[in-house]
Amino acid sequence: MKRSDLILIVLVLCLAALPLAGGAYTLRLGTMAAMSCILALSWNVIGGFAGYPSFAAAAFFGLGAYTTGILLGYKVPLWLSLPIAAGLSFALAGLLGAVLLRLRGHYFAIASLALVEVLREIVNHATDLTGGGMGLNIPVTAGTDIMADARFFFYAMWLVLLVTTIAVIAVSSSRLGFGLSCIRQNEAASQMVGLNTTLYKSIAFGLSACFVGAAGGVYAAWVHYIDPTDVFDILYSVKPIVMALIGGLGSSLGVMIGALLYLVLEEVVWRNYIQFHSAVLGALIIALLLFLPHGLTSLRGGLLLRRLRGA
Amino acid sequence: MPEILKLDNVSRRFGGLYALRDVTLGIDSGEILGLIGPNGAGKTTLVNVVTAVTPATSGRVAFAGEDITRVKSYQAARRGLSRTFQVVQPFPEMSALDNVAAAAAFSRPGTSLHAARDAAREHLAFVGLEGMAGQSAATLTLAMRKRLELAKALAMRPRLLFLDEVNAGLNTAEVERATGLIHQIAKSGVTIVMIEHLMKVVLNVCTRIAVLHNGALIANGAPRDVIKDSAVIEAYLGQQYARRHGHG
Known part of the structure; x- marks a missing residue:
């Protein structure tokens, strides 16, 4: 295991101590943070490792949310609903991936974006199952005490994050990760050395979808009510990409730090510039990407220290 | 035959x-x-x-x-069909070693990455690039990248x-060197x-x-x-x- 992977694991484990520190607001932030990290780490598998810029995260977030919501409605317990949501997301992404991943670059990005719209429309029209535009009420799973509820869902999301982190690290140091790196750098050459690129890309797309699906599931159970515009929100696709870009493509640790930094920025900006927070956040992101195009990971620790010392 | x-x-x-x-x-x-x-x-x-x-x-x-x-x-x-490309096709960000290891690993499913890197070292040595194992492929000269391409093709243990x-x-000296390698490959039983x-x-x-x-x-x-x-x-x-x- 690389040092950066070790730091990543430690970072995730530290996050688990959050309930010791704060109240319901902190836990809410923590849950959102864990969710963002899941989305960003997942995006990095297809976007960072394999080099296919996917905008499909919102599709699988919504799919996971609705799958879990509907299953909970049928009295399936949460611990069982989440793996089902994840499995379904993996399967659907894997199957669609075999087709969509024939496209490259912008074409793939647009196609993956269309996937979000397609799933949203299907959910909108399957009124009997999903409630359509009226949304879906989801039974309360964790009890009625506010703090207990907050703590339960924080840990549920954190657990998904932990599994995601372990999976992502396992992928990056495995044959699969090696193959994805080959595909990103030269897909034609990858095929010529005997790499089944379609299979590898499909698995990567499936992996990038399944934890997002699980996160969507936890989200649905947490907020008790979902509707198509909420869970198929395109921001679930865009934000992870911005986070990954801030952190540095391809590096799991970088992406995770990017996600956390983005959330801090978002929260600080929102608190201080409530009137025009989107504009300020946008300007900050543009500035970051302009001056640090390779993300935070391109800053080397030694370099930073030297600069601070003024040498 | x-x-x-x-x-x-x-x-x-x-x-x-x-x-x-x-x-x-x-x-x-x-x-x-x-x-x-x-x-x-x-x-x-x-x-x-x-x-x-x-x-x-x-x-x-x-x-x-x-x-x-x-x-x-x-x-x-x-x-067992392997080839080099007219326009060399390396994995530019990877080290020369990993370039060859990729060929060894993926051409034979079941080869561990560890075993693939070991095999890659031998093939790099064969084409005379053992000193460049850690260099990223993008930094190699054209002549070296051509030899890297050859090492990759050989790491797949081709029959053809x-x-x-x-x-x-390539310049005259480099051509002579490449020709020597081709003779050696053919001698090892590979059809070319x-x-x-x-x-x-x-x-x-x-x-x-x-x-x-x-x-x-x-x-x-x-x-x-x-x-x-x-x-x-x-x-x-x-x-x-x-x-x-x-x-x-």
Whole structure:
């Protein structure tokens, strides 16, 4: 295991101590943070490792949310609903991936974006199952005490994050990760050395979808009510990409730090510039990407220290 | 010698243009076949058809007795067909070692990355790049990248190796070195098909020559006979070459 992977694991484990520190607001932030990290780490598998810029995260977030919501409605317990949501997301992404991943670059990005719209429309029209535009009420799973509820869902999301982190690290140091790196750098050459690129890309797309699906599931159970515009929100696709870009493509640790930094920025900006927070956040992101195009990971620790010392 | 590769009436069309037209060609196990012809004759297309980069429009390709006309390129690679590219195709951000390890690992499913890196070290040493193992492929010189390409192809432990202009862009010393490597590879029992413009190398290395012109095979035989063939002189070598070598 690389040092950066070790730091990543430690970072995730530290996050688990959050309930010791704060109240319901902190836990809410923590849950959102864990969710963002899941989305960003997942995006990095297809976007960072394999080099296919996917905008499909919102599709699988919504799919996971609705799958879990509907299953909970049928009295399936949460611990069982989440793996089902994840499995379904993996399967659907894997199957669609075999087709969509024939496209490259912008074409793939647009196609993956269309996937979000397609799933949203299907959910909108399957009124009997999903409630359509009226949304879906989801039974309360964790009890009625506010703090207990907050703590339960924080840990549920954190657990998904932990599994995601372990999976992502396992992928990056495995044959699969090696193959994805080959595909990103030269897909034609990858095929010529005997790499089944379609299979590898499909698995990567499936992996990038399944934890997002699980996160969507936890989200649905947490907020008790979902509707198509909420869970198929395109921001679930865009934000992870911005986070990954801030952190540095391809590096799991970088992406995770990017996600956390983005959330801090978002929260600080929102608190201080409530009137025009989107504009300020946008300007900050543009500035970051302009001056640090390779993300935070391109800053080397030694370099930073030297600069601070003024040498 | 048994036939390792057999092309039967193979054609490849791009729209209305025939890049290959009814090519029938057999390659025997153990030989070094030179594939020559003017630019655009279909030499690279022939390699692309066999390695399944661009499948044949019609006709049949058999490798070691099995029909491979419709296999995917990664499957062709796993069967022991490997190639180098005219324009080198490294994984630019990876080290030279990992470039070769990728070839060793993916051409044989079940090879661990550890074993693949061990094998890669040997192949790098064979092409004389052991000192560059840790360098990223993008930083290597063209001559080194060509040798890296060769190491990659060899790491797949091919039975049939296509060399697509491995000498293009190299200086005399580098060409000599590459030629030496080709001889050694052939000695280890690998059948070689080489696309080459340097006639000196072709005559020095090849046991047989096949000539393509406008997608059709116009000559096929022993090097000495082929360079005297009037159709070949007309299409490719030119009168000057023929005169200079006393065949005109």
